[in-house]
Amino acid sequence: MDPAGATPRDGAADDVPISLPPEPPEVLTVLLVEDDDADALLVTDLLSRAGVRADMHRARRVTEALAILDDVRVDCLLLDLGLPDAVGLGALERVVAHVDGLPDPPAVVVLTGDAAAGAGAKAVAVGADDYLVKGEVDGDRLARALRYATLRRRSAVQQLALYRSEVRAAETMRLERALLPEAVVRDERISLMVGYLPGGNGLLGGDFFDAVERPDGSLMIVVGDVAGHGPDEAALGAAMRTAWRTLVLSGTHPGDILPLMERVLLPERQGPEVFVTLCQVVVTADRAAMDVYLAGHPLPLLVTRTDHGPRCTELTDAGRGRALGIPASGSWEASRVALPGSWTVVLFTDGLVEAKVTVDDDGSPTVPDARGRMPRLGVDGLRAVVAAELARGSHDVVPRVLRRVRTLHGGPLADDAALLLAGWDADGDAGPAERTSTLADSTEWDRA
Structure with a gap:
């Protein structure tokens, strides 16, 4: 999403190589990193009204979120950028660095109150899969963002696995010639x-x-x-x-x-x-x-x-x-x-x-x-x-x-x-x- 909360990717089929049904076929495991109880309750309510079947986990700090990621396979992580132990892009950088080291990395969607111009682009550049502004998203838009971000991340992981497989195949061919x-x-x-x-x-x-x-x-x-x-x-x-x-x-x-x-x-x-x-x-x-x-x-x-x-x-x-x-x-x-x-x-x-x-x-x-x-x-x-x-x-x-x-x-x-x-x-x-x-x-x- 851009800083104003618009979602140009919501209807962009070119960005999503897989055709999605209106409802996801599986329960999404979502980790919400949010220290405000009212905002956390609102997110849960929005997803429920949108018909998203979600297994919700909650963390109030980045350190708590990282510990959960080590124990639970998460499909998508919703991250606030104003947390007690990390503020702004520093919180996002810590999460992205940890996520990239996981065997099955989840999508990372920023959900924050910062609507400043350029904030969304900077977050995506750091490694976020999407950027949402609190108060400017309804349940359907939030649900679409989670689905698309999750599928984009899965597609990226598959492409990376394919690339690694091709590299291994090429290396094997080189070893075959040597052996x-x-x-x-x-x-x-x-x-x-x-x-x-x-x-x-x-x-x-x-x-x-x-x-x-x-x-x-x-x-x-x-x-x-x-x-x-x-x-x-x-x-x-x-x-x-x-x-x-x-x-x-x-x-x-x-x-x-x-x-x-x-x-x-x-x-x-x-x-x-x-x-x-x-x-x-x-x-x-x-x-x-x-x-x-x-x-x-x-x-x-x-x-x-x-x-x-x-x-x-x-x-x-x-x-x-x-x-x-x-x-x-x-x-x-x-x-x-x-x-x-x-x-x-x-x-x-x-x-x-x-x-x-x-x-x-x-x-x-x-x-x-x-x-x-x-x-x-x-x-x-x-x-x-x-x-x-x-x-x-x-x-x-x-x-x-x-x-x-x-x-x-x-x-x-x-x-x-x-x-x-x-x-x-x-x-x-x-x-x-x-x-x-x-x-x-x-x-x-x-x-x-």
Whole structure:
């Protein structure tokens, strides 16, 4: 309203994006901040005569009003500007500052005796949704002001939530690009299939992976996992992945990369309890062997061909070093593993092996143990899933493995899961190998 009490917005449909019925469908919760008992009684009477169903709360001071706002969800706050503990726009500023910090902020309508020119504009500039002058409003005008102010505030809150959602989506896309990079591998005979399955809330966590072919022809692969789950862990995972690629591209010796990554981690992490597990694999240029570096991470799997189909084994002879960021002694030494003519190495994060098995292969519910706990998939279970899916062919094998693990779990996994399959085929006439990158979508799978 303007200072004279006119309400140019009362009939302005352009300002109200939602078509309102004559009567609100719900009871409005109204907080009246007014120290004068007669004026408070008049406001209550005006709303009652206008047919407004209102759950009225009363405060005589700003401090009392702020305490009520912390305990009661209010749709609209009617504020007098002449109160015992605050006068003029100072009262409005205190209320608006508090309201803006609430999860569901109410509309703020000033109801005061000040009809000075420009007072309404100043109040709106400070943060009021409307400005009414006592003695110049009847019940219908007051009711319309409350309804419209409440709906305008709700619309603004929805628009803010939409904007924040769009910002989060854009940030997620940036994290996806950082966590799911395009591999730098020139050798077309190297197959590289990667996938990421977010945990239960659908947001990316701190799992990361990468692959780079060095100038000498050797292939370096990494899979890592930041302890915890959330945007901070995702950002740290992206930073660790970028640090790893930078070190590889700069020609750093593989044995020096993990100590340097720990030096990157320590000042970047949010607290001393945050650590990173990591598996780094270096495949020689002739593809006949690989060096495995472990930092508290699950051992990789090796898939080889047999007359009976793919055989998937765990590299149990690889040494295991401590996780990055753990305050303990120890270093990270390479374990040399001989490779056959054709092979596939499988790197993964623990979100896969920690999955619970709630149903068996034919869909029957799994029986919990004596303590009521469901069995975990474990490394043996993952080996069986990978071998079974590779037996059906390599096309889309990563999403098939992720989907199968999720099905056995009975729904979204509790933790993120990253999976990387890198392979070499000794048949030089096989043509370009398969390259895929998948951000699996549990929500879409739920609707399938």
